[in-house]
Amino acid sequence: MRVLIVGAGGREHAIAWKISQNEKVEKIFIAPGNAGAELLPKVENVNLSNNIDEYVKFAKENNIDLTFVGSEELLVAGIVDEFHKNGLKIFGPNKQAAILEGSKAYSKDFMKKYGIKTAVYEIFDNAEKAKEFLNNWKDFPVVVKASGLAAGKGVIIAQNLDEAIKAIDDIMIDEKFGNAGSQVVIEEFLDGVEASILSFTDSKIIVPLLSAKDHKKIGENETGLNTGGMGVISPNPYVTDEVFESFKNDIMNPTLKGIKAEGMDFEGVIFFGLMITEKGVYLLEYNMRLGDPETQAVLPLLENDLLELVEYSFDKKLSELNVIWKPLHACCVVGAAKGYPETYRKGDIITGIENASDNELVFIAGAKFENGKFKTNGGRVLNAVAFGETLDEAKKNAYKLLDKIKFDGMYFRKDIGRIK
Structure with missing residues (x-):
């Protein structure tokens, strides 16, 4: 198999890392590219623009068997529809379904129409x-x-x-x-604890993955400006069996009902952003792709081959798949450039990535590989991911990994995974 991954961040590095473990995969291309390709076998960066026609052309000329879309802009722009028109296999929502993320106004009206519990x-x-x-x-x-x-x-x-x-x-x-x-x-405003539940769907069933808890604010104790996410843990300790049942009954099942009623037919991901309150579990928003940095913590805990989930989705047989999880906790801490999420530095040399042990992972987000060295090139530079039999052990291991990595001005929150 030859696979194209669309996107550039830590999420796409994690997807490539997981897919590269499949022996059938001969080659993986990442476009517009991720410096993490330097750390993986079989992976090559391709510098494509944000033009959908360019992606279609590349997929045809390079005999791509499967395209996996990580980033949201091209989904909302209709990349899936264009690939389908050209007889190309692509995993993600079509334009009709992607609007659930592309327009919060549309998604809120969808929630109201189908009785999905929301603010x-x-x-x-x-x-x-x-x-x-x-x-x-x-x-x-x-x-x-x-x-x-x-x-x-x-x-x-x-x-x-x-x-x-x-x-x-x-x-x-x-x-x-x-x-x-x-x-x-x-x-x-809903007062409570946020939870992220990524899921796969074939439009006949929704299969939820392991829960996660993102930390969005730049400052400790959830203070300061919003970011794309400063760290994440999985599973989310607040997602109890009772909370999960409420999610399924009040949010997931009516979402599936709405997808069917609106005639949405696609194979892809639905990300449920939840708020767990004293009054129950509410849906904040949909994302129609794997979350970042949730993916970096959730995918390493997945025992199944990722392409197995994708193929079952294409065959409309997700209901037959038994999804298996490692009995571990994961903690992902983001190392960011000084000044993020506002004006931040670029071009600082990153050292220590090669010091990660076999049970530690470093996913590159905003960096470039130049003259044999990794250099900072974005706000969220990298993700340090580690595991443990308990959440405390996973947190300790993630910060121990981060201690091995250095670049000038590196900032990270010291409270990722703290539970009240």
């Missing part, structure tokens, strides 16, 4: 009307979201009216998140 909300495409609505809002904090794709950063929790009005100005007037802010969703 009370209103949608606005006019800044003045949004502010007028907020002037009558009594229960702060309130959540203001850019409706479109904003790299995981378009959600603002406003503690008071002034912050909420500023959020509207930032998103809709100043276009801080570009076109993603042409519509906003204003919704009630």
Whole structure:
């Protein structure tokens, strides 16, 4: 098999690492590329632009048997539809289904339509009307979201009216998140603990993977600006059997009902972003691809071959697959460049990656490989992933791995996996 992975981050490195373990795989291409390819056999970077036609052309000319899409922009733009038109096999949602991530406004209306448990909300495409609505809002904090794709950063929790009005100005007037802010969703703030549940679907069934807990804020104790994720643990200790049953009954099953009713037919991933509260389990959002950095913690715990899940999805036989997990905990800590998530440094030499032991993993996110050396080239530079029979052991091992790795200005949170 020849496989093309679309994306560039730590998630794509983790996907390539997992797929490369399949003996049938002869070659893996990553486009537009990830420096982690230097650490893997059979893997090669391909510098393709964000043009879908270019990906189609490459897949045809290089006899690609399967394309696995990691990043969200091209899914929302319709890469799956174009591959299907050209008779190419691709794993991911088509444009119709990808809008569940591409538009928070659409996804909230989908949740309401199919009785999926979610926060009370209103949608606005006019800044003045949004502010007028907020002037009558009594229960702060309130959540203001850019409706479109904003790299995981378009959600603002406003503690008071002034912050909420500023959020509207930032998103809709100043276009801080570009076109993603042409519509906003204003919704009630849910107090609780977040959980991520990645899942595979063949549109006949949804098969949930192991739960995870992301840490999104830049600062310890969940303070400061939102990021793409500063670390993650799996499984999530807050996802008890009772919580999981609530998720299945109130969120997963009605989502499947909605997918069928809307005529969505695809093979791919649904990521459920949940909030576990005293009032129950609520759905915050859908992502229609594997999460980052959740993938980096969840995939190494999967005993099954990843391509097995993909092939069962294409055959519409996911219901027949027994998904097996290693009896371990995983902890992933992100090493970020100084200044992230705002202006950050690039070009610092990274050392110590080669010191990872056999039971430790380093997934490259924002780095390049130049003159035989890894150098920083992004905000979230790398993911240090380690395991343990307990969560505490996994956390200890992840930080021990991170101690081996150095680059100037490296920042990481010291509380990843801390449980209240």
